[in-house]
Amino acid sequence: MSNEAYAGTIRLTVAQATIRFLSNQYSERDGREQRLIAGALGIFGHGNVAGIGQALLQNEIAPVDGEEEMPYIMPRNEQGQVHAAAAFAKVNNRLSTMMCTASIGPGSLNMVTGAALATTNRLPVLIFPSDQFASRIPDPVLQQLEDPTDLDVTVNDCFRPVSRFFDRINRPEQLIPSLLNAMRVLTDPAETGAVVIAMPQDVQAEAFDWPVEFFRKRVWHVRRPVPEPAALDRAVDIIRQAKRPMIIAGGGVIYSEASEQLRTFASATGIPVADTQAGKGAINCDHPCSIGGVGSTGGDSGNHIADEADVVIGIGTRYSDFTTASKTQFKNPHVRFVNINVTPFDAAKESAEMVVADAREALDALLQRLEGFHVDQSYSELITAEREAWLKKVDTCFHLGHGPLPAQTEVFGALNELMGPEDIVINAAGSMPGDLQALWQARTPIQYHVEYAFSCMGYEIPAAMGAKLARPDSEVVAIVGDGTYQMLPMELATVVQEGIKVIYVLLQNYGFSSIGALSESRGSQRFGTRYRQRGKGSHLDDQSTIPGVDIAANARSWGLEVFEVHSIDEFREAYAKAVDLDRASMIHIETDLYGPNPPSSSWWDVAVSGVSRLESTQKAFDQYVEDRKPQRHYL
Structure with a gap:
């Protein structure tokens, strides 16, 4: 296209310019092009409803020439939407991601955990937290943090240490270098992670005359550095x-x-x-x-x-x-x-x-x-x-015949046998990632999706949504513990609303299995790790499960088809039914809180109290001293 075609300016708000620019960004590697920002996730409030929210609406119902579609999905939780974007990027091998936006204050601050997960995992995610008024006339605004020593500090500065790129747009023209640098970082295989551009709410809605060539199609070539x-x-x-x-x-x-x-x-x-x-x-x-x-x-x-x-x-x-x-x-x-x-x-x-x-x-x-x-x-x-x-030990763990409740390894074995090579299993936290890494037999690079850099409880439910958006032809199965479920179930409403077909496998063991086992091994007797009705004595004496808590019923209330099963044979039958459905579902199964888990041949350093009145802790510390002896720097 000739230079003359790019002559002139176009008047848009900062938010409208952002969406128009992002809709024309592409990544390329090995001759394959794809949209770099494939869609938008956003929860709106007074910080962004009339800015980025208006721009996304305008893109949807009144687009103009030169502006591509920016598909929008309405999530329920700000942290969850960033997890969904990270999972989308992971499944796309970091060549495509999504943008996330939230309102000023608590809405934006909720995205910090998601940003940290993305950066820790080296996954590109683009985040637009809303910010206080750049004009500072209505000051302080609702949900504004005030620092008496620095009026430029906002809650969004919390993103700085967990992001690979951070900027704040206080004037419209600052958007041009900011977005160009954001794309650079998102497509850099060495430097990628969370990219955060804080948007003051008044600046989002401010009109400006933009050079038309700013919005041309840009292809960002993902480099493959060769060895020296x-x-x-x-x-x-x-x-x-x-x-x-x-x-x-x-x-x-x-x-x-x-x-x-x-x-x-x-x-x-x-x-x-x-x-x-x-x-x-x-x-x-x-x-x-x-x-x-x-x-x-x-x-x-x-x-x-x-x-x-x-x-x-x-x-x-x-x-x-x-x-x-x-x-x-x-x-x-x-x-x-x-x-x-x-x-x-x-x-x-x-x-x-x-x-x-x-x-x-x-x-x-x-x-x-x-x-x-x-x-x-x-x-x-x-x-x-x-x-x-x-492999013989794996087969034993997969087919234990454990009772009266099955071991979670038996559930994993059934899934490993039932899922296809292009299907995706998702997990992130608790005892399950350890069992899965030890036992799962992955046939392809796409099949195994365990987030274990940040190991964020609550990742699995929104991640399944992101993974399915990235690979709609794959069966996406998220394995969720009862502890993880209670952290972040809200995106179940989103998958139902958007018609995103995923399968959730809920392992109900009435406690934190992983931390319980770790607590016991470190002399702390599983303190605070079981879901039990509070009694009058120590937490260790509480035995009855909490009456009325029903995760299966809760999942139904979000709109999922729920299969409650009690054996591995029933689980296999329910999985076949879930695959045949055209909507989201959950398979709910009770498993043994105490395992058994795969045999261990290694160690992990979790410090034990060096002095204690508890005999269990004293014994654990003595063992800890022995276990640390092989520890060394590799020099």
């Missing part, structure tokens, strides 16, 4: 010297869409591949080099190999404390690390040899340079033996 030759040389040298190398595949492998390259690399070299929560499915579970989860929530196969590994090749992982078992997992005194990551911050962890590069590009380059390299036959036989031994 010298860094590649150093990495190849270390790997060739290894006798027991292993790979840890993180989320970066999936976001890079490098699964095919990882499988090829593992097949050519025989190097075993363990996975993190974000990386599960990066290599298919039936690949002979796939050894499953590693670390605190890993299985025996991954952890036994990790115990003796002399070279650990981390690809797209940030090495959380669960992956490293709080720096106790890699026990070889001479272990070395080679880290492939687009982010230098992560590539440098564990004193590693750094290869700052895209996972797919680095794997292709490594494969060429390691031609002829293969692990010894004895090591390959060990890998096979560890795989087979752990």
Whole structure:
């Protein structure tokens, strides 16, 4: 298009200009273009109803030439809408996301947790919190925080430490560089996360003459940085010297869409591949080099190999404390690390040899340079033996026949067998992520969606909505504990209102199973972790469940079809019915609060009181001192 076509200006409000600009932003990688901001989620109040709210309405019913549609969904909770956007971005491998808006004060502040989740998980989300009047004439306005030392401080400054980009628009013309920088960060594979642009409510509605070319279609090309030759040389040298190398595949492998390259690399070299929560499915579970989860929530196969590994090749992982078992997992005194990551911050962890590069590009380059390299036959036989031994334990956990209430691992086993390779299982918090990482057999990169960077209770319900919007042809199944359900159930109304077909699996065990077990292991006797009617003595004496609390009935009140089942056979039958439905449903099943859970072969550092009058805590501290002895920095 000629420059003349962009000549002149157009008069719009700041909010209208924002929506028009966002509707024309695209991302591109490997020749594939997609809308960068695929839609809007928003809860309106006096801070944004006449600004961004009006702009979205105008986009819907009175669009003009040059303005694409910005589909709008009405959520129920500000935190929940950000979780939905994050899940949408995750399923789209960070190439597309959604925008979120809320009103001034508590509405906007509710989005901070969602922003932190997005940034911790390296997921792009665009957030527009409403703000106080930039003019400061009606001051203080309703829900404005007042700081007597700094009149520019608002509650939205809380977003600064949990965002990758933060700006506040106090004049209309500031919007131009702000939005351009926002798109830069959203499409940067190393720097992405929550992008927050605070919008004073008067500025949102202010009219301005905008240059027309600001609204042209823009394609943001997502880079694939190639490895530096010298860094590649150093990495190849270390790997060739290894006798027991292993790979840890993180989320970066999936976001890079490098699964095919990882499988090829593992097949050519025989190097075993363990996975993190974000990386599960990066290599298919039936690949002979796939050894499953590693670390605190890993299985025996991954952890036994990790115990003796002399070279650990981390690809797209940030090495959380669960992956490293709080720096106790890699026990070889001479272990070395080679880290492939687009982010230098992560590539440098564990004193590693750094290869700052895209996972797919680095794997292709490594494969060429390691031609002829293969692990010894004895090591390959060990890998096979560890795989087979752990798969037998997985099968046992999936088919326990536990009673009178089933174990949650049996529910997971049924789902693992019933769900297709392109279906999506979602979870985030409690004991379930640990069981899932250890046991779930992921056949594709899309199937496993567990948010375990922030592990935010309440994520699962809105995340299912976001995932289904991203992949409407997949069955999306969110596994929700009774504790998580009570944190954030409100988006059930949204999925019903919008006709979004998802399946929720509600595990009812009348308590916080994960923290209860952790409390017991640390000498605190499951204090405050069971849902029990309050008695007259200690919380430990309360035995009766709370009368009248009925999550199944509550879910029905939101508009879901609810199946209440009591056995794994009934669960399987209910799942088939839920799949056949054309609307959202829930399968409600009671499970045993006390497990049993998969066998553990690793550790996690949770500090125990160094002095106590309780014998249980004293014993736990003595054990804690012993457990910490292998802990070390990898230098």
